[in-house]
Amino acid sequence: MQTLINQLRARLAPNRPLVVAMLLGPVIGAMFAFGTVAAQDATKKVANEITIDNFTFTPKELTVAVGTTVKWVNHDDIPHTVVEKKTSFRSKALDTDDSYSYTFASAGEFDYFCGLHPHMVGKVIVK
Amino acid sequence: MAKKGFEDRGQGLGRREVLECMVWAGTGVLWTVSGGVPHSVGLIGDALAAEPTGFTFLQMSDSHIGFNKPANPDTLGTLREAVAKVKAMPIKPSFIIHTGDITHLSKPAEFDDADKVFGETGVQIHFVPGEHDIIDEERGKAYLERYGKGSKGAGWYSYDDHGIHFIGLVNVVDLKGGGLGNLGAEQLAWLEADLKDKSNSTPIVVFAHIPLQVIYKEWGWGTEDGMQALNLLKRFGSVTVLNGHIHQLAQKVEGNMTFHTALSTAFPQPAPGSAPSPGPMLVPADKLRTVLGLSTVTVVQGNKPLAIVDKTLAG
Numbered sequence: 044m045q046t047l048i049n050q051l052r053a054r055l056a057p058n059r060p061l062v063v064a065m066l067l068g069p070v071i072g073a074m075f076a077f078g079t080v081a082a083q084d085a086t087k088k089v090a091n092e093i094t095i096d097n098f099t100f101t102p103k104e105l106t107v108a109v110g111t112t113v114k115w116v117n118h119d120d121i122p123h124t125v126v127e128k129k130t131s132f133r134s135k136a137l138d139t140d141d142s143y144s145y146t147f148a149s150a151g152e153f154d155y156f157c158g159l160h161p162h163m164v165g166k167v168i169v170k
Numbered sequence: 171m172a173k174k175g176f177e178d179r180g181q182g183l184g185r186r187e188v189l190e191c192m193v194w195a196g197t198g199v200l201w202t203v204s205g206g207v208p209h210s211v212g213l214i215g216d217a218l219a220a221e222p223t224g225f226t227f228l229q230m231s232d233s234h235i236g237f238n239k240p241a242n243p244d245t246l247g248t249l250r251e252a253v254a255k256v257k258a259m260p261i262k263p264s265f266i267i268h269t270g271d272i273t274h275l276s277k278p279a280e281f282d283d284a285d286k287v288f289g290e291t292g293v294q295i296h297f298v299p300g301e302h303d304i305i306d307e308e309r310g311k312a313y314l315e316r317y318g319k320g321s322k323g324a325g326w327y328s329y330d331d332h333g334i335h336f337i338g339l340v341n342v343v344d345l346k347g348g349g350l351g352n353l354g355a356e357q358l359a360w361l362e363a364d365l366k367d368k369s370n371s372t373p374i375v376v377f378a379h380i381p382l383q384v385i386y387k388e389w390g391w392g393t394e395d396g397m398q399a400l401n402l403l404k405r406f407g408s409v410t411v412l413n414g415h416i417h418q419l420a421q422k423v424e425g426n427m428t429f430h431t432a433l434s435t436a437f438p439q440p441a442p443g444s445a446p447s448p449g450p451m452l453v454p455a456d457k458l459r460t461v462l463g464l465s466t467v468t469v470v471q472g473n474k475p476l477a478i479v480d481k482t483l484a485g
Contacts, residue, residue: 097447098389120239120450122275122305128347136305138275139239156347159301162390164348 092116093165095123095137098157100165109169112146124158133158225332228256228263228293229377229465231414232434234302235284236274241437241450242458245274249287251483252435252464256291263466264331266293269414269432270300270342270379276312285316299325300379300415301342310343326357328364335368337361339378341393351380351393358398370405377412383422383429386442391416400427410467416448418461433463433482459484 094101095117107113115125117137125134125143131153134143147153147169157163230252237245256263268288273280288295297317304310304324314325321327324340339361341351353361368374376382382399384392393399403409409427417439422429437450438461445451453461462483 098449099447119447120237120241122302124305126347135307136275154347158345159305160390161345161347161349162388 093167095119095157095163098123098160098163100155100157100163103164104166104168106168106170107147109147109150111169112144113167114142114144116140116142123160123163125155126158128154128156226261226263227331227467228266229269229412229430229432229467230266230295230435231269231432232271232300232417232436233268233284234271234274234434234436236277236280237436237450239450241452245436246283246287248459248462248483249284249435250290251459252462253287253290255464255483256293259466263293266291266295267336267338267375267377267412268295268297269377269412270298271302271414271434271436272297272300274302276303276306278312281312281316296329296336296338296377297325298338298340298378299342301345304343322360323354323357326360334373334375335365337364337374337376339376339382339399341378341380341382341396346394349394350384350387350390351378351382351396353378353393353395353399358395358402361399362402365402368406371407373408373410374403374406375410375412376403379413380415381413381420381429381431382411385416385420385431389442389448391442391448403427412465417451419463430465432465433461435462435464435483438462 091105091107091111091113093105093113093115095115096119098119098121100115105113115134115137117123117139120139122136122138122141124136125132125145127133132145132155134145136159137143147167150169153167153169155165155167233249234242234245235249242248256266266288272284299310299313299317303313306312310324314321318325321338324343326338326340328335328337330336339353339357341353343352344354345352376399378393380393381391382393382396384396386392400409400411404425404427407426411427411429413429413431414434416431417434417437418431418441419433420429420431437458438453439448440451451461460482464483
């Protein structure tokens with residue numbers, strides 16, 4: 044639950060007063076907030092999306108603000124995974140058009156690779 | 171498809187047994203072991219006619235059951251065709267070595283479908299996993315539950331047959347970012363111990379999914395610590411290395427070592443560097459079976475050299 048709250052806090056950073064209100068509310072309120080966030084993400088995505096085509100992560104390097112959710116989408120005919128070098132995050136196998144999202148709650152440089160084809164590498168810089 | 175050019179490499183290896191590999195492009199590779207150094211003997215039928223007393227085994231690879239994209243919408247169908255070739259062989263191979271990527275996504279139904287078709291061969295199959303066989307939620311548990319009996323670690327093992335020492339290695343787990351295939355220290359230590367009591371004249375067949383030698387680093391076609399394994403095998407008079415993963419034939423002889431990669435039964439992949447990526451290669455439907463295959467190996471006691479024959483599903 045702590046993780047969920049952190050993620051919510053991170054996602055809604057610009058609307059902090061609203062977040063605080065929600066976090067102070069009952070659990071049901073938090074769940075409602077989460078649903079709202081998901082809907083917002085669906086409409087504004089793409090900017091923080093990393094695509095996989097031809098065994099390549101594009102963009103290879105992505106810089107985002109703390110709290111950003113990054114989404115990886117696999118367009119290849121072959122499954123890939125997204126594994127952070129220190130395994131702070133690891134996706135399951137992504138088949139064609141499957142996606143994986145991860146919210147970066149803290150600053151840093153995150154080198155990642157495909158666990159099946161480790162010559163595929165990329166980096167997310169969180170500031 | 172027979173690969174010529176490995177003849178006349180006799181180096182006075184005497185009575186050593188050597189492996190003849192008949193790669194049956196499109197479905198599998200039929201191997202024969204005879205006494206010395208690799209050479210090819212022609213297509214499978216010729217080879218069998220020439221060496222009727224040989225001990226044979228078959229290599230199959232990269233069946234990718236569950237894959238259904240345009241490069242081959244029916245991988246189970248082409249596997250069935252490969253198995254039909256095996257069933258039709260005049261002399262049944264003693265066993266089959268499958269060099270991984272049995273399934274595409276490690277799903278139980280994919281393993282079930284593959285096992286059902288493999289079962290029709292009536293021949294024992296020795297598996298090693300490909301990276302596609304260990305992408306279940308528990309990263310390899312599904313594979314080990316089915317095929318890992320008697321194996322060590324992530325599924326490596328060895329066995330002896332007809333005086334040959336067979337070693338199945340796993341180089342698809344715990345891969346490092348930016349790297350290639352990986353055997354790991356634990357497996358290498360096991361290999362060293364496994365070989366310790368073997369005499370230099372014991373013929374060795376070692377098989378793994380990703381090529382042990384680096385074929386094309388840019389596409390990850392090689393094994394990071396593969397040379398460490400090959401160094402342990404250097405002292406043996408006859409070493410045959412069988413791999414899959416790259417969905418095309420590649421053969422090479424270095425000293426007493428012969429390297430061979432098998433065709434897939436599912437779909438072809440491009441030659442190194444010839445395409446933007448190593449993804450499935452789309453070929454016209456009527457050409458698909460010319461690029462899928464099996465390899466057969468016949469082992470003959472005595473002084474005969476090793477040979478490799480490739481045969482496609484279309485052949």
